[in-house]
Amino acid sequence: MWRDTVLVAGKDLRIEARSKVALSQVAPFGIVALVLFAFALGPDRGLMAKGAPGLFWVAVLFCTVLAVQRSVSVESADGARDGLRLSGLDPAGLFLGKSAAVAAQLVVLEAVLAGGVILLYGAKVEVPWLIVVSCLLGTVGLAATGTLYGALSAGIRVRETLLPFLLLPIAAPVLLAGTRIWQAAMAGGTASDGSPWLRLLVVFDAVYVALGIVVYGPIQESA
Amino acid sequence: MAPAAPPSPAILLHDAVALSGRFPLLAGVDLEVATGETVLVEGPNGAGKTSLLRVCAGLVRLASGRVSVLGLDPVRQRNRVRRRVGLLSHASHLYDDLSVRENVRFAVRAAGADVARIDGACDRLGLSGRLLTTSAGKLSAGQRRRVALAVLAARWPELWLLDEPHAGLDASARQTLNQLIDEAQASGVTILIASHESGFVESLATRAVTVTGGRVTDHRPLGGGSLGAEAPSALNPGQPSAPTPPSPDRPVEGRVAHVA
Numbered sequence: 001m002w003r004d005t006v007l008v009a010g011k012d013l014r015i016e017a018r019s020k021v022a023l024s025q026v027a028p029f030g031i032v033a034l035v036l037f038a039f040a041l042g043p044d045r046g047l048m049a050k051g052a053p054g055l056f057w058v059a060v061l062f063c064t065v066l067a068v069q070r071s072v073s074v075e076s077a078d079g080a081r082d083g084l085r086l087s088g089l090d091p092a093g094l095f096l097g098k099s100a101a102v103a104a105q106l107v108v109l110e111a112v113l114a115g116g117v118i119l120l121y122g123a124k125v126e127v128p129w130l131i132v133v134s135c136l137l138g139t140v141g142l143a144a145t146g147t148l149y150g151a152l153s154a155g156i157r158v159r160e161t162l163l164p165f166l167l168l169p170i171a172a173p174v175l176l177a178g179t180r181i182w183q184a185a186m187a188g189g190t191a192s193d194g195s196p197w198l199r200l201l202v203v204f205d206a207v208y209v210a211l212g213i214v215v216y217g218p219i220q221e222s223a
Numbered sequence: 224m225a226p227a228a229p230p231s232p233a234i235l236l237h238d239a240v241a242l243s244g245r246f247p248l249l250a251g252v253d254l255e256v257a258t259g260e261t262v263l264v265e266g267p268n269g270a271g272k273t274s275l276l277r278v279c280a281g282l283v284r285l286a287s288g289r290v291s292v293l294g295l296d297p298v299r300q301r302n303r304v305r306r307r308v309g310l311l312s313h314a315s316h317l318y319d320d321l322s323v324r325e326n327v328r329f330a331v332r333a334a335g336a337d338v339a340r341i342d343g344a345c346d347r348l349g350l351s352g353r354l355l356t357t358s359a360g361k362l363s364a365g366q367r368r369r370v371a372l373a374v375l376a377a378r379w380p381e382l383w384l385l386d387e388p389h390a391g392l393d394a395s396a397r398q399t400l401n402q403l404i405d406e407a408q409a410s411g412v413t414i415l416i417a418s419h420e421s422g423f424v425e426s427l428a429t430r431a432v433t434v435t436g437g438r439v440t441d442h443r444p445l446g447g448g449s450l451g452a453e454a455p456s457a458l459n460p461g462q463p464s465a466p467t468p469p470s471p472d473r474p475v476e477g478r479v480a481h482v483a
Binding site for chain 2: 011015019080088090221
């Protein structure tokens with residue numbers, strides 16, 4: 001399984017390195033979303049700083065949808081998905097590999113968006129490590145759910161519109177927990193302030209990674 | 224002393240029915256293909272030739288009936304079957320952003336085959352020099368087909384399922400493909416070829432079956448497969464093909480060394 005995970009993740013990341021879709025399209029889209037949020041909130045810096053945690057995670061969710069769409073579309077062209085099925089790769093390895101590649105891209109995107117939030121909204125981070133931990137845990141959950149629901153929508157003609165519809169409600173706990181942890185980190189709170197939400201992220205990650213390992217194969221065969 | 228049991232067929236379909244929604248892809252196919260046999264599958268458009276190959280590859284599940292591929296159930300034991308089966312379909316299964324070499328390497332590694340055979344297989348299909356580092360997205364349809372064939376030649380599975388294999392290939396590539404098929408026959412590979420262009424294939428196949436309306440409606444013997452081990456290699460003209468049969472324990476090293 002791990003061999004297949006590394007193989008698939010390496011393939012997807014190599015494709016991203018060549019096409020640079022995440023850096024040249026998804027990241028600018030996220031920044032534009034942050035700018036538009038700022039326009040919508042008006043010139044009140046205090047209001048922007050207060051809303052920064054939620055707006056950051058909403059932008060991350062939008063970017064996740066695009067990153068997952070790209071991950072699915074890579075397998076849709078020229079029968080590549082059939083090629084993967086025919087290769088006899090372990091479905092669990094395939095799920096983990098594709099999730100890992102999406103996660104790696106999300107980490108970079110989150111770093112860019114976090115910079116954008118600090119610069120544009122004047123957000124001040126008092127407990128940086130809490131921000132880092134929440135981003136890492138949130139990334140795992142978003143990558144796992146995105147890959148899972150991306151596979152569900154893969155064989156459907158209207159997948160471009162169906163995927164956000166499926167994914168965004170499912171990812172709501174990440175938005176909620178991530179926002180609360182960021183609020184605690186920006187207010188100079190302690191780890192205990194964010195710990196219930198960190199636990200929620202850990203449980204969310206564990207459930208969706210385990211679910212993906214078990215059901216990704218059957219989903220892929222039936223899509 | 225009891226006579227030895229006959230070897231199980233490479234492909235066995237009994238009353239196989241496959242559906243796409245409510246549309247019948249196969250409507251009760253009975254077909255048996257012996258190990259090492261090369262069978263041409265003929266029939267008009269939409270007759271079920273491609274579906275038959277996809278059932279054998281485990282990509283399409285039967286609604287009823289029975290299928291066995293290499294003695295295994297291609298649905299329940301799909302990963303074991305798929306690593307031993309190669310499907311050359313209308314799609315080339317390539318990633319446009321990866322180079323030719325990267326595509327072949329990924330496909331071969333994913334199938335658990337020996338990467339040492341990649342260079343020889345690519346050379347043989349005319350994929351060399353700058354072409355190896357060219358993105359698959361920049362290739363012509365014929366070149367993409369060559370890459371798909373290179374994957375098959377590098378993997379050298381036990382069962383080849385070839386769907387219109389000559390389509391989109393130029394004369395040189397068609398000749399190379401015929402030589403590959405001939406060498407595969409000589410090494411004991413079982414081959415199922417779905418083709419409209421019977422003229423290219425009849426000399427290679429030992430038997431033809433006609434599929435009409437999702438059923439096998441006719442069988443006829445052909446005189447193909449006679450080139451056998453006497454066929455010259457594309458890389459070693461005048462040299463007989465290595466007859467080394469591929470096996471899981473010693474997977475076609477001799478064959479591949481010859482390819483390379």
